[in-house]
Amino acid sequence: MHNTAAIVFRDGTTRFVKVDANELLMDAAQRHGVNLPVDCREGVCGTCRCLRESGEVEVEYIDEEALTEEEIAEGHVLACQTRLHSSQASFYFDIDSTVCSVATEVHDGTVTAVEEVSDGAAILEITLDDPAQALPYLPGQYARIEVPGSDEWRAYSFATSTVKDGKLRFLIRLLPSGVMSDYLRDRAKPGDAISLEAPLGAFYLREVQRPLLMVAGGTGLSAFLGMLEELADKGECTQPIRLAYGVTQEQDLSELDRLEAFTRSLPDFAFDTVVMNPSEAWQGNKGVVCDLFDLDFLAQSFDAYLCGPPPMIEATKQWLEEREVGEHRVFFEKFVSS
Numbered sequence: 001m002h003n004t005a006a007i008v009f010r011d012g013t014t015r016f017v018k019v020d021a022n023e024l025l026m027d028a029a030q031r032h033g034v035n036l037p038v039d040c041r042e043g044v045c046g047t048c049r050c051l052r053e054s055g056e057v058e059v060e061y062i063d064e065e066a067l068t069e070e071e072i073a074e075g076h077v078l079a080c081q082t083r084l085h086s087s088q089a090s091f092y093f094d095i096d097s098t099v100c101s102v103a104t105e106v107h108d109g110t111v112t113a114v115e116e117v118s119d120g121a122a123i124l125e126i127t128l129d130d131p132a133q134a135l136p137y138l139p140g141q142y143a144r145i146e147v148p149g150s151d152e153w154r155a156y157s158f159a160t161s162t163v164k165d166g167k168l169r170f171l172i173r174l175l176p177s178g179v180m181s182d183y184l185r186d187r188a189k190p191g192d193a194i195s196l197e198a199p200l201g202a203f204y205l206r207e208v209q210r211p212l213l214m215v216a217g218g219t220g221l222s223a224f225l226g227m228l229e230e231l232a233d234k235g236e237c238t239q240p241i242r243l244a245y246g247v248t249q250e251q252d253l254s255e256l257d258r259l260e261a262f263t264r265s266l267p268d269f270a271f272d273t274v275v276m277n278p279s280e281a282w283q284g285n286k287g288v289v290c291d292l293f294d295l296d297f298l299a300q301s302f303d304a305y306l307c308g309p310p311p312m313i314e315a316t317k318q319w320l321e322e323r324e325v326g327e328h329r330v331f332f333e334k335f336v337s338s
Contacts, residue, residue, distance in 0.1 A: 005055075006090040006138055007034060012201040013097035013104055016136040019084045025057075025091065026079040035100045036093065041080045048079040054207035055089020057082050090138060092202070104197050107135050111148075111192040112167065114184055116174070119251035121219050122184050123159070124170045126194055131166045137199030139226035140305070140333070144197040145170070145180070149187065152179045153197070155335070157223035157307070159255075161230035168196075171222035171255065203307065203333035205230065210301050213328075214243040215289050215316050217308020218252060221245055223333060224307065225255060232265040242297055243271035246289035246312065250275045250282045288312070290319040298325040306332035 002018040005025060019028040026048060029036050039047040046066035052075045060081040067076050079091070097103070113125035124145075128135060137143075142157045156170040175181040205227040214224050224243060231237040247253055252275075259271050272292045274285040285292065289312060304320065306313050313332050320330065 003084040003087050003089065004136070005029075005084060006088075006136070007036075007050075008053075008090060008092045008138070008202060008204070009097040009100070009102065010094050010202065011096045011098075012141070013102055014138065014141065014199045014201075015097075015102055016134070022083060024080060025082045025084070029079065034102055036079050037095065037099065038080060043078050043081040046078065049076055050079055051075050051092040051094075052077050052082075053090045053092055055084060056086040057089060058085055059083075090204075090206075104200065105135075106195055106197050107133060108193070108195050109168070110190075111188060111194050112190050114188045114190075117171070118254035120174050120247075120249070121252065121254045122172050122174055124156075124172055124184065124188075126168045126170075126196065128163065128166045128168070135163050135168075135198060137162075138204035139230045140204035140223045140307075141199045141201040142203075142223075142333075143168075143170070144200065146195045147179050147183050148192045148194050149183065150179055154180045155200070157201075157220070157226070157333070158198075159222040159225045161226045161233060171219050171225065173219040201333065203305075203331055205305075206303070206331070208237050208239050208303075210303060211239050211297070212241045213293070213298065213302055213304040214241065215304065215306045215308070215312070216243065216245045217289065217312035218247055219254075220306075220308035220312075220333070220335065221255060222307075224305070225258060227305070228259075228262045228266065228269070232262055238267055240268040240297070241266065241270075242294065243269070244274070244289040244292040245271055246274045246276065246292075246308075248276050250278050250284070288315065290316060293319070295323065295325070298323070298328075301326045302328045304328055304330045306330065308335070310334045 002020050008014045017028050017032040037047050039045040043061040044063040108129045109126040112127045115123045139161045142155050144153045144155050159169040159171045313334050
């Protein structure tokens with residue numbers, strides 16, 4: 001019987017390690033070849049400090065010189081003194097993975113479906129060639145995918161919470177011209193060999209302890225599809241969740257049926273859409289994502305997750321800074337279409 005710990009580094013590289021009953025996180029990581037920084041192993045030096053972001057743990061000893069009371073209250077722990085008491089947990093280390101001799105892994109797969117879900121986006125489905133080669137990740141993280149027939153790699157967020165039946169899905173923007181867009185539009189077919197490097201990214205769903213504001217720009221929605229799917233599958237989230245989804249033109253809207261399904265499978269989830277440059281026929285909201293925010297909802301403490309183009313991220317952060325809203329944390333992932 002073992003538990004699983006996700007170890008996330010500052011550069012986004014992530015490793016999942018199995019932790020035996022009563023085993024220290026430090027020992028489990030080293031057993032899996034993840035050489036976390038360590039010195040005293042006595043809970044005194046603080047060299048192996050990290051932030052517990054989800055899961056239940058027991059910490060044996062922390063010297064007052066290693067972590068302050070405030071840091072402990074925020075969730076910081078020492079890997080050399082921490083044991084898992086839940087089946088899953090995640091820990092963030094504010095160091096690059098190269099310091100711990102950790103490299104990303106490349107997985108081989110096959111294209112099994114390409115579906116255009118709007119004028120400007122497509123779903124790419126990949127089936128892993130070796131089902132025994134585990135590819136765990138945290139909802140919200142991304143993979144770098146090698147474009148078949150080229151030496152180019154592009155990064156895309158997982159659109160599902162886990163690998164299911166060996167399959168992965170990605171929501172990808174279709175540009176007028178782009179190496180991945182051209183492939184998906186013109187050449188992609190089931191059976192194509194494809195490789196991906198994963199998991200990557202420091203943008204992922206933390207333990208949900210208060211209301212959530214999710215802000216998606218374009219195909220930044222992909223990350224939230226994975227997050228919402230995990231919350232719906234686990235059936236444990238009772239916090240209210242609001243998603244603001246903005247696109248440039250109405251034909252860019254995608255996966256609305258899936259979002260509607262989440263309104264039925266999650267106890268308190270609602271979403272709204274907005275279009276920046278709509279046609280005259282558009283009858284919905286016009287403007288930007290910030291126009292959708294409900295100040296009454298944001299008067300309480302909350303966590304905000306933002307995923308989309310840099311201008312949207314910066315505008316949203318500025319909007320939150322300039323308004324009287326509740327105490328909050330902001331997690332974000334910027335991307336540039338290419």
